[in-house]
Amino acid sequence: MPGKSQIADRIAARGASRAAAVAAVDAVLDEITSALAAGERVTLTGFGTFEAAGRAARTGRNPRTGEALEVAATTVARFHPGATLRARVAAGPGGELGAVADLASLQGLSAPVQTEAEPAPARPAQKVARTATPKPGAKETVKAGPKAKAKAKAKKADVKKRADATKKADAKKRAAAKKADTKATKKSGKGRTKKK
Structure with a gap:
């Protein structure tokens, strides 16, 4: 079962440096966590939606003793998978993995932050590959x-x-x-x- 370290290793195997891959995984997870803590909804098109949901106070039971316990109201994180993720999981292993789309931006994650005195170099505009959202009832193709x-x-x-x-x-x-x-x-x- 892969964890953060194994995911970073897999990203590094697709063309990024190990340090940049670790920084990328940490940055994405930190941003999702911060957004959920602020009560925001995080939608990653095709992958899924993370959202913070309130859970009301309730009476629970201690599994050892069977004694009734009051469980306080809390906020929990929920995840709803997207259509592309559901299709890929249903198809099983064997799909091709592409190279990391923008290695330059991954390499830049581990670089030190520049001060205002040093302007950041201009980067050329990059094309972002978009996946079309499938129409209902349409067959999805998996590489x-x-x-x-x-x-x-x-x-x-x-x-x-x-x-x-x-x-x-x-x-x-x-x-x-x-x-x-x-x-x-x-x-x-x-x-x-x-x-x-």
Whole structure:
């Protein structure tokens, strides 16, 4: 089961430095935590929504003794998965992972903060890849991994082999039927000539 460290390792394996990956994971989690603590709702399109929800006071039971306990009202964090996340989880492992979209920005997370005296260098505008939200009832496509691609290729080859074998068998049947028909025609023709 991966934790923060393993997630950072996986990000680093996709092209970022280890320090930048750790800084990125920490920064994202800190921002989500701060927003939830402030009562804000955090929506990551395609991934899901984090929100702070109030839980009313209630009477609970001590599992050891069965004694009734008063549980105070509290605020809890809730997560609702997005459509893309649900589809990916339902599809199972094997989807391809792309490279980290913007390694320069990940590398910059571990850099020291600049003072006002030093203006930050201008960065060129970067294109952000957007995923279209699927229409209700539409099939979602998930990129296949190398194993799935090899399996699909083998299946396609198998289907082609079967189609070729079927064509050959049909051609043999037609040739045999034609030969039998020709033989029968010749035989019936010979019999007539003998009678004359």
